[in-house]
Amino acid sequence: MTSTAGKRNESFHLPVLAEEVVKLLVTRPDGTYADLTCGGGGHMKYVSGALSEKAILVGVDRDSDAISAVLENLKSIPQEFKVFNLTFARLEDMAEKSGIGQFDGFLIDLGVSSHQINTPYRGFSFMHDGPLDMKMGFESKRSALEIINYSSERELISIFREFGEEKKAGRCGRAIIQAREKHQIKTTFQLVEILRPVLPFRELNSSLARIFQAIRITVNDELNQLKEVLSKVLSYLTVGGRLVVISYHSLEDRIVKRFMMGKAKGCICPPNFPVCACNKKPEVKILTKKAVRPLEEEIMMNIRARSARLRAVEKLG
Numbered sequence: 001m002t003s004t005a006g007k008r009n010e011s012f013h014l015p016v017l018a019e020e021v022v023k024l025l026v027t028r029p030d031g032t033y034a035d036l037t038c039g040g041g042g043h044m045k046y047v048s049g050a051l052s053e054k055a056i057l058v059g060v061d062r063d064s065d066a067i068s069a070v071l072e073n074l075k076s077i078p079q080e081f082k083v084f085n086l087t088f089a090r091l092e093d094m095a096e097k098s099g100i101g102q103f104d105g106f107l108i109d110l111g112v113s114s115h116q117i118n119t120p121y122r123g124f125s126f127m128h129d130g131p132l133d134m135k136m137g138f139e140s141k142r143s144a145l146e147i148i149n150y151s152s153e154r155e156l157i158s159i160f161r162e163f164g165e166e167k168k169a170g171r172c173g174r175a176i177i178q179a180r181e182k183h184q185i186k187t188t189f190q191l192v193e194i195l196r197p198v199l200p201f202r203e204l205n206s207s208l209a210r211i212f213q214a215i216r217i218t219v220n221d222e223l224n225q226l227k228e229v230l231s232k233v234l235s236y237l238t239v240g241g242r243l244v245v246i247s248y249h250s251l252e253d254r255i256v257k258r259f260m261m262g263k264a265k266g267c268i269c270p271p272n273f274p275v276c277a278c279n280k281k282p283e284v285k286i287l288t289k290k291a292v293r294p295l296e297e298e299i300m301m302n303i304r305a306r307s308a309r310l311r312a313v314e315k316l317g
């Protein structure tokens, strides 16, 4: 198994909404910025272009292929940079290892990289045949193979319904249970062949995309990872520092939006209270009233941008 990381950095992943990220993230050219999902370093390179040589950049990714690629891709940037192979939920470990406790900006660009999707042996795509893996990093407890072959029918249905918002979740769950009575389901294409007869022909690709997304979210515990990093991130941000998050489906975006709105809210006392008893002050200012979406031109050049929604906040004092 050879990694292609580093050999084709330019195709590792095209950064989405890159100019918007730079505008919203960078407030101090000499500042310290962290990309918590650095992938091949596409966004980091853009951010580097807006910074002075005194700035510091930190990259985090749970995928070791991304770490090899970012080291190669950023080797000529003028700033000091450090990268860590960690999940972003372990923000305190990143802070400790980097020796940096306060950042001027954090970027979180959720989801998968093109490299992950386009590498058949990673098993992320229903378009390529490969082992049912889908682990983004070494710390995921169960692979897609374990989830598909050892979950109960009920668990499978709830995964497809909750994380894929798939209407035919019940039929998919039953088809998998029947198929695995005969043999273990080992590859992406075996799974596709099991699901094909129970999915509407015209929506086959979008249904398969939802099912694969649901399995990937489960394997990588993605929504809990997101909730955990959000619960910590503001304490590592300087006053006036920015948090920029790009999400790619409504489950992620809902979590991000609720978090930002909750932190932007002041007093939450019932309206009949004569004076405030909660003392809750807004912790952030929302910088994007509505989620920023890519323009048509960007989507034409990079189809993966089509579902992107960017939201940003600034930490208040």
Ligand SMILES: C[S@@+](CC[C@H](N)C(=O)[O-])C[C@H]1O[C@@H](n2cnc3c(N)ncnc32)[C@H](O)[C@@H]1O
Pocket: 013, 014, 015, 016, 036, 037, 038, 039, 040, 041, 042, 043, 044, 060, 061, 062, 063, 066, 086, 087, 088, 089, 109, 110, 111, 112, 113, 114, 136, 225, 226
């Ligand atoms: C959409 S790509 C980011 C691409 C990057 N912004 C660029 O411009 O090249 C998402 C990356 O986030 C990483 N990732 C997803 N969840 C993560 C988590 N919980 N902790 C750390 N990295 C994560 C994935 O491994 C993947 O490399």
